[in-house]
Amino acid sequence: MRTIALDFDGVICDSAEELARSSWMGNQVLNTGKSALDTVPIDFIRRFIELRPVIHTGFEGILLAEMIVNDFDDTDIRSDFSSLCSQLAARFRVEREELIEMFGAARDRWIDDDIDGWIRTHQFYPGTIDTIKRLRERMVDLAIITTKEKRFASRLLGPFDLRVSEDRVFGLAEGTKSDVLLRLSSEAPATAGSIIFIDDRLETLETIRDTTGLEMVELYLASWGYNSMEQRKRAEADSRINVLSLGEFIEWGKNKPYRLPSDSQTASLEIQ
Ligand SMILES: [Mg+2]
Structure with a gap:
């Protein structure tokens, strides 16, 4: 067979928009310790989707969100994504496992709150x-x-x-x-x-x-x-x-x- x-x-x-939104929420947890189910700026979503090819695993979206919010240069993001991720993780003193958990928790919260909306974000x-x-x-x-x-x-x-x-x-x-x-x-x-x-x-x-x-x-x-x-x-x-x-x-x-x-x-x- x-x-x-x-x-x-x-x-x-095609889950790029969902990833953008979950990453935004996960990034709020990284910065403030809590996630809010608030409006995600449309410009953020657009730029995130454009840069989506740099991501290997979903949790890296939290760090891509950090780069976008702080207006890192797109060319740098494309060419040095993994070293920029390491630098940011070191600055926030977070390990990969913590980021995975943070990302999963933000997504879980969205699913618990609005499962239909979450599913609809996927095409x-x-x-x-x-x-x-x-x-x-x-x-x-x-x-x-x-x-x-x-x-x-x-x-x-x-x-x-x-x-x-x-x-x-x-x-x-x-x-x-x-x-x-x-x-x-x-x-x-x-x-x-x-x-x-x-x-x-x-x-x-x-x-x-x-x-x-x-x-x-x-x-x-x-x-x-x-x-x-x-x-x-x-x-x-x-x-x-x-x-x-x-x-x-x-x-x-x-x-x-x-x-x-x-x-x-x-x-x-x-x-x-
Ligand atoms: Mg893939």
């Missing part, structure tokens, strides 16, 4: 949910590997009846994406193309590309997610990483015989 593993944010779901990319359902109907093993906390991803996916079981949703606590892919590939001997992984973050795909034991995993950069033109060009020049458009992904769910762009030119692959 073929496994298709998908990242969540920036592949299935699923058009066609992704139906494509996952179609692939499931065709017996493709689906997994979701995200740096989001699992409870948040499950809550968003819950209403869709995707038939992706809970144990195929891997969240922040389950290690890096490389760790999870190593576990998936140990379930069955991996052959070329038996595991496909789609993520919108090029650096993540590059790390997986360089991980021993994951040589057989086919890697796709979701061009519709949080990445820049320059990153898509870098992916195109990489022999291991393929750039995938949303239209191409949707075709994976539609076409018979089932065929992926990377399948050999001669044989199309029937999976039923």
Whole structure:
């Protein structure tokens, strides 16, 4: 059986606005010790969404918010995001774990207060949910590997009846994406193309590309997610990483015989 593993944010779901709002609230906790469910300035949200590609894990949004509020230069944020994060964390004397907790608590508070509003702030990319359902109907093993906390991803996916079981949703606590892919590939001997992984973050795909034991995993950069033109060009020049458009992904769910762009030119692959 073929496994298709998908990242969540920036592949299935556009959560940039939600992340901006949760980060704003988390940033208030960082600065004042408490979060208020108040109005988030629209200019802040716009700038946050523009800078969204720098974020690897949600809690870093608290620090990106700090940079935006203090009007750091966008070019510096883009080129030095991780060292700026370290500097700010040192200045506030907070560890990664505290930031994760602060961020999760701010988001939890929002969910408790207004679950419908929270869900409405997320937009699923058009066609992704139906494509996952179609692939499931065709017996493709689906997994979701995200740096989001699992409870948040499950809550968003819950209403869709995707038939992706809970144990195929891997969240922040389950290690890096490389760790999870190593576990998936140990379930069955991996052959070329038996595991496909789609993520919108090029650096993540590059790390997986360089991980021993994951040589057989086919890697796709979701061009519709949080990445820049320059990153898509870098992916195109990489022999291991393929750039995938949303239209191409949707075709994976539609076409018979089932065929992926990377399948050999001669044989199309029937999976039923
Ligand atoms: Mg992503």
